[in-house]
Amino acid sequence: MVKLFGAKKNIAVFISGNGSNLKNLIEHSFKKNSKFKITLVVSNKAKAKGLQYAKKYRIKKKIVNYQNIKKAEHKILVEIKKNNIDLICLAGYMKILSKNFIENFEGKIINIHPSLLPKYKGLNTHKRVLDKHEKYSGCTIHYVNSNLDSGKIILQKRIKIYNGDTVNKLARRILKQEHILYPKALKKVLTNL
Numbered sequence: 001m002v003k004l005f006g007a008k009k010n011i012a013v014f015i016s017g018n019g020s021n022l023k024n025l026i027e028h029s030f031k032k033n034s035k036f037k038i039t040l041v042v043s044n045k046a047k048a049k050g051l052q053y054a055k056k057y058r059i060k061k062k063i064v065n066y067q068n069i070k071k072a073e074h075k076i077l078v079e080i081k082k083n084n085i086d087l088i089c090l091a092g093y094m095k096i097l098s099k100n101f102i103e104n105f106e107g108k109i110i111n112i113h114p115s116l117l118p119k120y121k122g123l124n125t126h127k128r129v130l131d132k133h134e135k136y137s138g139c140t141i142h143y144v145n146s147n148l149d150s151g152k153i154i155l156q157k158r159i160k161i162y163n164g165d166t167v168n169k170l171a172r173r174i175l176k177q178e179h180i181l182y183p184k185a186l187k188k189v190l191t192n193l
């Protein structure tokens with residue numbers, strides 16, 4: 001397929017849960033000067049709440065059964081190719097992509113993580129951050145490589161932790177920042193793509 005100069009980039013968003021980042025990216029894609037459109041939503045969970053946004057905005061969705069990871073990733077790859085996807089955005093996707101899959105899409109998968117990477121990779125970040133009495137936390141957008149939450153950092157936002165913060169309070173405050181940071185990171189990434 002021939003791509004026109006200046007055409008919007010096709011993005012696939014991978015989710016497993018609430019999809020507030022997905023919703024936010026969809027809304028940004030409708031803005032006047034947006035350089036991207038969300039063309040595909042992939043979920044490993046048929047009941048992911050975020051799938052409602054794919055339905056609402058009539059975006060193609062693919063629900064993938066992960067009983068066999070090889071088959072699951074193959075199905076995803078087929079969809080990615082079929083839909084001419086330029087960039088994959090992970091947004092709360094709870095499956096780890098294989099080395100093979102990542103290499104197929106070298107430099108074209110990004111993720112959002114709710115901590116100041118390289119600190120607090122993996123799950124339960126907010127609890128671990130609070131247990132360690134950190135003064136700051138935040139969120140990071142990074143390229144995905146085959147080591148968990150370790151790829152090159154694209155953008156990061158730091159926020160202060162207050163006395164009396166709980167996991168929920170912190171998660172909510174960081175999520176707000178995620179919604180500002182992800183579109184900014186996309187702008188940055190897409191100009192280099």
Ligand code: GRF
Binds near residue numbers: 015018050093139175
């Ligand atoms: C976010 O906190 C993101 O950083 C993490 O998973 C959460 C997803 O939230 N990777 P949502 O599904 O986009 O609301």
